[in-house]
Structures are given as C-alpha cells and as structure tokens.
Amino acid sequence: xxxxxxxFTDRVVRGEPVAPAAITVNAAGHTLVDFGKHFFGxxxxxxxxxxxxxxxxxELLDENGSVQTDPFFTKEQGRVRCALAExxxxxxxxxxxxxxxxxxxxxxxxPVGRFGTVMPFRWLEIVEAPFPITGKNVRxxxxxxxxxxxxxxxxxDAPDLVRVHDFCKHSILAxxxxxxxxxxxxxxxxxxxxxxxxxxxxxxxxxxDTIARAxxxxxxxxxTWPTEWKQFFISILHADWxxxxxxxxxxxxxxxxxxxxxxxHLRRDDGLLVTDGPxxxxxxxxSLPKDIVDWAKCYRDGFVFREVNTVVNTLHIxxxxxxxxxxxxxxxxxxxxxxxxxxxxxxxxxNAKLWDASRxxxxxxxxxxxxxxxxxxxxxxCGAVPSERVQAVAxxxxxxGFSCSTYMAQFVLEALFRAGRDRxxxxxxxxxxxxGWLAMMEKGATITPEFWDITMPEEGRIxxxxxxxxxxxLNMISRYVLGVEPAEPGFAKIDxxxxxxxxxxxxxxxxxxxxxxxxxMQLVDGVWRVALDTPAPTRFGFGGERRDFAMGTHEFxxxxxxxxxxx
Numbered sequence: 185x186x187x188x189x190x191x192f193t194d195r196v197v198r199g200e201p202v203a204p205a206a207i208t209v210n211a212a213g214h215t216l217v218d219f220g221k222h223f224f225g226x227x228x229x230x231x232x233x234x235x236x237x238x239x240x241x242x243e244l245l246d247e248n249g250s251v252q253t254d255p256f257f258t259k260e261q262g263r264v265r266c267a268l269a270e271x272x273x274x275x276x277x278x279x280x281x282x283x284x285x286x287x288x289x290x291x292x293x294x295p296v297g298r299f300g301t302v303m304p305f306r307w308l309e310i311v312e313a314p315f316p317i318t319g320k321n322v323r324x325x326x327x328x329x330x331x332x333x334x335x336x337x338x339x340x341d342a343p344d345l346v347r348v349h350d351f352c353k354h355s356i357l358a359x360x361x362x363x364x365x366x367x368x369x370x371x372x373x374x375x376x377x378x379x380x381x382x383x384x385x386x387x388x389x390x391x392x393d394t395i396a397r398a399x400x401x402x403x404x405x406x407x408t409w410p411t412e413w414k415q416f417f418i419s420i421l422h423a424d425w426x427x428x429x430x431x432x433x434x435x436x437x438x439x440x441x442x443x444x445x446x447x448x449h450l451r452r453d454d455g456l457l458v459t460d461g462p463x464x465x466x467x468x469x470x471s472l473p474k475d476i477v478d479w480a481k482c483y484r485d486g487f488v489f490r491e492v493n494t495v496v497n498t499l500h501i502x503x504x505x506x507x508x509x510x511x512x513x514x515x516x517x518x519x520x521x522x523x524x525x526x527x528x529x530x531x532x533x534x535n536a537k538l539w540d541a542s543r544x545x546x547x548x549x550x551x552x553x554x555x556x557x558x559x560x561x562x563x564x565x566c567g568a569v570p571s572e573r574v575q576a577v578a579x580x581x582x583x584x585g586f587s588c589s590t591y592m593a594q595f596v597l598e599a600l601f602r603a604g605r606d607r608x609x610x611x612x613x614x615x616x617x618x619x620g621w622l623a624m625m626e627k628g629a630t631i632t633p634e635f636w637d638i639t640m641p642e643e644g645r646i647x648x649x650x651x652x653x654x655x656x657x658l659n660m661i662s663r664y665v666l667g668v669e670p671a672e673p674g675f676a677k678i679d680x681x682x683x684x685x686x687x688x689x690x691x692x693x694x695x696x697x698x699x700x701x702x703x704x705m706q707l708v709d710g711v712w713r714v715a716l717d718t719p720a721p722t723r724f725g726f727g728g729e730r731r732d733f734a735m736g737t738h739e740f741x742x743x744x745x746x747x748x749x750x751x
Contacts, residue, residue, distance in 0.1 A: 192363035193297025195394065197330045201228065201323040210249035215310040215317050221354055221630040222306045222649065223326030224296075224361035224369075227281040230321040234275030235314025241305045242266030243649050244628050244638075251309045264638070264649065265303050265369065273314060280325075294372065296362055299327050304358075304369055304650050306630060329360035331390040335700050338661055340690040344614040345661075348621040352658035355632040356385045359652040365399050368634050368648030374399060375408050376416040378653040381594050383420060385655040387427055388662035391695040400424055400433045404440055407469070410476035411459050415499040417445040422506035425513065428697060429674015434510045441510075442519070444469040446503050447496075448526070455529035456537070456550075457500050461491040478558050480635065483589035485556040490549030494538050494559035501530050502566035513673070534568055544576035557584035558592055564599030578603035585612065586619040590636055590654035597656055601664040606685035610665065613657045621657060661692070668694040668701055671723055678718060681725040696720075712742040 205220030227241060243265045244252040253266045269281045283301045295301050305324070310317050333356075338349045359366065365379040366372045383396045403417050418441050421434050434441075442448070444467040450457045458464065459473040466472050477495050478484045487495075504527035511520035538546050538559075545555045546563050561581050563569050569577050581599050588596060593612075600609035616622045619636045627638050632654035634647035663669050667682040675696040682705060684690060691704035699719035705726075706713050716724065717737045724731045727742050 192398070193299070195329050195363035196297065196299070196327050196361060198299070199223070199225070199326040199328055199330075201325050203323055204319045207317065207319060208249075210309070212248065212250055214250070215313075216245075216249060217308040217310070217317065217322060219306055219308070219324040221358070222304050223324060223328070223358050224302045224304050224650075225324060225326040226283065226300075226302060227305075227308060228278050228323050228325050229273065229281060229313075229317075230278050231273035231275050231315070232321065233314045234273055236270075236272050237281075237313045238268070238270045238311040239281055239308060239313075240266065240268050240311060241308040243305055243307070245307055251307050265305065267303060267305075275314075296327065302327060302361060304631070306628075326358070327361050328357050329363060329395060331357060331360070331386075331392050333357060333389045335693055336389040336695055337691070337693040338666070339692070340665075340687050342610070342614055342687060344616075344622055345610065345657075345687075347625070348613055348657045349661055351621060351625055351630065352385065352632060352655035353389050354630060355650070355652050355655050356382065356389055356658065358631050359650055360395065363395065364402070365395060365652065367653070368651040370634075370648045374402060374406065376403055376413040376420065377410070377591060378651070379403070380416045380420050380423070381591070381656060381659070382652040383423055384659035384663075385652060387423075387695075388658045389695070391697055393424070393428060393697075396420075397424060397428070397433065400437065404437045407445075407471060409471075409474055411447065411473035411493075411496055412476055412499055414445050414447070414471070415496070415503055417441065418503045418506050422510060425510060426670050426673050427675075429672075429676065431510070431513050435514055438510075438514065438516075440469070441507060443467070444471065446507065447473060447500065451526070451530075454533040454537070455526060456492050456533050457496055457530075458491050459493055459496050460489065478589050478592045480589065483587075483592070483635075485558060485584070485587040486554065487556045487558055488548040488552040488554040490551050492538075492550040494534075494546050494549050495562050497530065497534050497538070498559070498562040498566040498568045501527055501534065501568045504530065505567070531568060534563075535570060535573075539573070544573070545580045546577070555580070557581055557587045557596060560584075561588070561592065561596040561599040564602055565595040567602075574603050578605050578608075582608045586617075586636070590632070590634070590651070590656070593654070594656040594659075597660045598664075601660065601683055604683075606664065606683035608685075609660065609683075610685035610687070613660065621654075624654075662694050665690060666692045666694060666703055667725075668692075668696075668703070670696075674698070675720055678720050678722045679725070680716065680718070680722055710743065713739075714742065715739050 202219050204217045206218040208216050210216045240251045242251045246252045267283050269284050364374050365382040367375050367378045379399045400420050425434050452458050459475055475493050477487045504523045508520045508523035540547050546559045548554050548559050560577050564577055597609050629638055631650040633649045634651040638649050664683050667680050669679045671677040671679040675698050688707040694701045702717040704715045720735055722733045
C-alpha cells in the first residue's frame, strides 16, 4: 500500500488522548488495559523510569484474556489487527510506543501522512514495563477528522436501538483516519458504495460535509470496477445537492454522470440495461461493466447473474430520476425531460419483464425464476415498484431478512421503511440475531465491521473490524425513525415524517446546513405529544395527519394514533 495523499490527511487531527476505561490482570499475569473503544492511532506512555518494555496491542482478546495475536490468515487476506513493541523507555516523560513491523502482526499498515504508522486497537497488554501501568501514565492517541458531532442526539424507549445508534455514530468518526471515506483498514481505499452509505451516515451526525463533497471530486477520476459502484456516483452527487443545496458539483461532473457513470450507452430498445454478454461495449471513459450485486459472494443469497440484472436496473431507474432532477436544477430542461422519459420507459419494462406475478416478487434477471432479497430490496429502495405491488414485495423482503451483507442491509432497511413496514425495520436493527449489530458488539466490535461476523472467515477473508458501510442504522434512524429529510435542496423546506415502529417514546437532534432540528414524541394515554424545533419551514406527517409549521418551536398533540404514517 502507498501513503495516503496529503491533500486528504491534512484534514485529519490528533484527537484528545483517551485514558483507560479499565485496567485488570489477565490469566497470564499481565496488566491488561481497555481503552473502551477502538480508534486508529497509537499508544503513549509517561515513562517515569528508564528500562525495558514489551507491549502487545490490538483489536480483540483471545479466550485467555490476552490480546489476540493469531494471524488467522495471511496479510493479503485481511485479519484482526495486533502489534508488538519491544525496547527501552528513556524515562523522560511521554513517549510514543513504536510500531514494529513483522513483530507479531502479519499485517503491515501504511503510514498516514505526518502521523506515521497507525492501526486500529482497543486493548493493550503489558508483558513487561519498568514501572506500574496506571490510568494516568498510559493513553490511546486517536486520529480522525474533527467532525462536530456533539449536537446530534437520539433516544427512545428501546435501549438496544440506542446502543446500535451510538455504535454506528462512533464508527463514522473513527473511520475518518485517512481524511477520506475508505473501505476499512485492509485496503484503505475509497469505493463508491462504501462512500455513499458513509455519506448518509455523516449527514445524520454532523452538518460538516467537507469529506463527503471531496469524495465526489475524487470518484470523478478514481472510479472502481463494479457496475453498481459507478451508479452510486450519481446518487452521491444527488445526495450532496439535496443536502447542501449547492449545484456546483452536479455542474462540474454533469458530463461524467450523463455519459459514463449512468451506463446509458448499454440501454437496449426497451430501456433495460444489458451489462453482460457479447453486445456490451465500453463506456466513454473506457470502463466495462462487471456486476457485483452484493459483497462478499457468500452473502448473495444465491443470486443468478444474467445479461439483464435486476439490481443494476433498479439503480438505473433511480439514477435516471436523480439525473432528471439535477438537470432541471441546472437549467438543462431538455435533458431533464429526456432522463425522465428514459426512467419511465425502464420502469415499465422492468415491471413487465422481471416481475414474477405467480410468487409476488422480482426475478434476479431475465431468463431465471430465481429471486433474492437483493433484487427485491433494491427494487423497493430505489422506487421501482408500483404501489399495488409494494406490500407483496415487502412481505418477501421481511421473509428473507438479512440474507445479504452489511452493505445490502442499507437497502433492506430502506425498502421496509419506504413500504411503511417500520416495525419490521426497527426489529431488524435491534435484533440480537447473528446477523445484526448487537451481535457485532457482543463479539467485541466498537466500530462496525466489514461483514456480519468479525471472528469467522468469509471466502478466505477475515473481515476488517472497521467498515463504515455497515452503519446503515444511523441514517435509517435520522431519515426514517425521526423522519427528517430535505423537502427542498439545502433543507430550505424540511420533511419530518417519523416512523415509530412500535416505539412509545423517541427524541433526537438532527443537524442540517440551516441548523439543528429537534424533535421529541411520546405516546401518553393514546395521545402523541410532540415538541418540534425546526430551523426552516417544515411539513410534518404522522398517523395519517399532515401539518405545516414555520421555522421555530412548536408543541402539539396527535390523538388516537399509535403507529407512524405509512408511505
């Protein structure tokens, strides 16, 4: 791996040092320091005496309470991180403990700009030291982008959902250690799908969109290989416009979106994209499609790949609608009309040719009767399902649950919220099942990992324990549970449509470019009592009722409704 470009690492700061959360003695008789959470960074010790030391630090503990040093697999395959340092303290105050390559860890992290070599860790085991280690003479030094997250809040009467929210929130902060949205520690590279989900999670917790906007520029010239990842470039630009209200990035990258990122040159006569087979031609930027559907392969639910792929075409429908809206905002009215017409043509063909009426679900593609959660969740999440079919598709998605990766969980949850199935979506987010966020934490994660299980190999890989693409609950809570989304670009008007999903109390503070929006709701004796403080004109919808509010503070009640408004 190469050093991260300094234009991005210059955004990163040395964070406030973290004191030990607990200090114990393990079965080996070694002092064990728990810093409470994983961060990327290093260890510093206030050396009161000179003498030899031996430290081991890393991400997980083994069954004996020692830092996990089993490499599991080779460095090419990824693994849980650990490191060893041996040497002598000078006894002259605070010293940074050096990372020694190849000492224990099979992984060799690259330096991060001026900070040098860093790695993610939570645990420190003291094998030897010339003085006792206490809560005052050792610290974890994290690096991250200095987001202002202090104002964001979420609370409700489901403590496990709050835990999941907090888990994902920390993950957004901790994974900014390169100044980019990266895919984790194994590659430390940006990918469009990872960045799109991280972008939405970032919007949920801070009004600072600096990295999100920088990534749009980055991906214009650093495209990655999957068909669908290029499609997310358009969604990244659309989300930026809706969040910021600025059209500069859409204007700057308009030609790339129109000519290459959308794969429009692969449309056949009925409007469906053909992304495999002899007829496929390179895009104007020279790239060829290579469908991925989901990652890793073991999470694809047996998806059957065909020349016309359901997942790719649901994203194409969404992309065309996004392009139409952005073109209109840029004053390109003819293009806006063209994109809109293409979207409707593809929507009609998609529903005529890929719908399995006998089973009430979408096939994986043309020429197969196989159906998966991926194709059906993406269809709902991307708005490719006619209203009369929504509940049948939602039933199928509920029946499959997370038969997918943590990446696709974003779209499973979004599909259910869009279908008004908020009870099912909230149940999945707070589920103790193996494929869930609570299980990740039970296994020792404090940053969301790449796959559901951080301790088991998937197709020969140990997943990274630090992937922000697994933070879907964060933006789901902001956008759907609290229900806060821009009704107009830049939050000039705001939609607030909470989906309580069986909760009886919920509250939160959501940052926007115009200031924070605060909402609190509680069900008391069959009446929802609502407090709303909004920085812009707001359309509020809940329980079948809709009300308009001016900027400011409002208190009101909604009687006789215990469920959120559907749709």
